[in-house]
Amino acid sequence: MKVFATALFAAIAAAQDNYPGCEDPRNELPVLDLVPAVIGTTTNGQAWKMAQGTNVVWIARVSGTAYEMGHAQGELLGHQIAGNMQNMIQYGRSGVTDFLDNFDVPKLVSIALYEKALLPLAFWLLDLNWKIALPFIP
Numbered sequence: 533m534k535v536f537a538t539a540l541f542a543a544i545a546a547a548q549d550n551y552p553g554c555e556d557p558r559n560e561l562p563v564l565d566l567v568p569a570v571i572g573t574t575t576n577g578q579a580w581k582m583a584q585g586t587n588v589v590w591i592a593r594v595s596g597t598a599y600e601m602g603h604a605q606g607e608l609l610g611h612q613i614a615g616n617m618q619n620m621i622q623y624g625r626s627g628v629t630d631f632l633d634n635f636d637v638p639k640l641v642s643i644a645l646y647e648k649a650l651l652p653l654a655f656w657l658l659d660l661n662w663k664i665a666l667p668f669i670p
Contacts, residue, residue: 577604598670621651 566582566589573579577594592608594601606613625646632642 572608574604574607576600577608579608624651624654 564584564587566584568580568582568591571579571581576596577592579590579592582589582591590609590612592605594604596604625643628646628650629639629642633639
């Protein structure tokens, strides 16, 4: 399997030379060879973590109905999902405050703007997206 994956990546890399406008340098870093470690098992799934330095990959295999799969994923990776959400909120806050700092907006005002207006708007848009997609989700 590893040989196939390496050959596939090599073929893709070679094919990218044929794409006009692709000026970025080729990634010559080695493929990560990570060993999965089981971090949890539940009725409808199992989760693994693969890590090397700062490279971390979380994998979950779930089964059942859509609800059962979502529930299993939450049981297995709930802490990681919550942590990622907090990281995204912090990233958004720092992006907004850094941007508004260019216009000499006080940090307290930019944080209040983010927390009272922009963050609720982002959550509202996520809810709207869910409502639009709902008819297409089993």
